[in-house]
Amino acid sequence: MDTEAELTRRGHSSPGTGEGRPRSAFRGSARGLAGRGLRALPTWRGAVVLGVLCTAFLLLLSNFVVQPFLIPSRSMEPTLRVGDRVLVNKLAYRFGDQPRRGEVVVFDGTGSFVREPAAVDPVAGLVRGAASALGIGEPSETDFVKRVIGVGGDAVVCCDAEGRIEVNGAPVDEPYLYPGDTPSKVPFRIVVPLGTLWVMGDHRSQSRDSRDHLGEPGGGMVPVEKVIGRADWIGWPVSRWGATVPRGGGTAGGGHG
Template sequence: MDTEAPHTQRGHSSPGEGEERSRFVLSGAGPAEDPGARTDPGKAGWLTWRRAGLLGMACTVFLLLFSNFVLQPFLIPSRSMEPTLAVGDRVLVNKLAYRFGATPERGDVVVFDGKGSFVRETPDGNPIGDALHGAASALGLAEPSDTDFVKRVVGVGGDDVVCDGNGRIKVNGVPLDEPYLFPGDSGSRVPFRVVVPLGTLWVMGDHRSQSRDSRDHLGEPGGGMVPVEKVIGRADWIGWPVSRWGDAGSVGGGRG
């Protein structure tokens, strides 16, 4: 007689079904989303703009510091340095060129502060306006200050610079080769002879007939000489427009 009781149907889930349910719960989407935890789109946009604004401010501060101490764009406002530099050119002024004991040499194109040599010292104007204009000028977005000039060094301290009646410039008795002059211009239409004091420079524009330079200040205090400490830097490259990219024309003729 078969004494084994027949199997009865289970009234609850089998182990296999329980495991499937557990896996489903564990791998599901998790707890329901809390409506209060959703990000406000307006707030997210404001945060994005805030980050962009802070990044823009940081970039502007970096550019200002870089232009004040290393390399500054300088907008050419006049024809006095043609054909080397044209109106609207933005030259990059190397402010490290004379920082570590080096001094300007003949042939260098330099940017300098003309207060006390080319223009009279004047009382300070509106500090805020001057600061804003200075920042725009430092970024190459505005014309330079009326007291900033760009010219070529023709004579350095100790040089005897002469222009005879033929319009030829001689430095220490040696005729100066000036391939950079504007076509048709001579070295100078006005004869002169100066001995450049130590620590100063005699500067002239490449477009001699359109340049107000050291020659125009001979009878004034300082005699048209630019103190070396007033030199802002050397104009090394033309950065804009793209069609004029390249060397800004410094020829570095040395002291000879």
């Protein structure tokens, strides 16, 4: 009897114990994995913090190293097309180097191409400035992209007997001009003051540039200190990746050539 009772107890307890342990271990393991998985997933707060940090990093990069710039007009065709996003090298002139003839630069035209802008809502200005800096919004109305034709001390004349622009008495080879455009239909003869630039668009018939401000204060000259950077690369669209902005336009004479 005792033996049967003991066997009976074992028969009831052993399966229960044997089956219960795996179930208990599985459930505990599942709960542990689920807990670890949930803890590994970022919370909405973490996602917000990560987004803020990424945006701050991009803004710092844009302000000090490379800034994307959306091309809004046809003034630089065929070199730059409407909708292109060029990457502006802000370090190009940061360490004492100066813009050179033939380079494509982005500059703040306030005081040279446009009058001082009226006061704007600071919050709206901040949002627009951030969008522009990240290359996802329209550029500021005071920012322009043009090609450097003359630097400080250059004598720039349009045009010689063959219709070419001359810099310091030497004709300028301009392979970047829009097909069918002449170097300029507006005659001019100027000497570029030191510390300034004479700039023009590649699509001369569609570009408002230094020629259009000859009779205004500053005479269409862009102060070097207003240059934001050099447009070195086309970053968008994908079909134009890796296409560098041609510098061309070599000239002779003084200044930075």
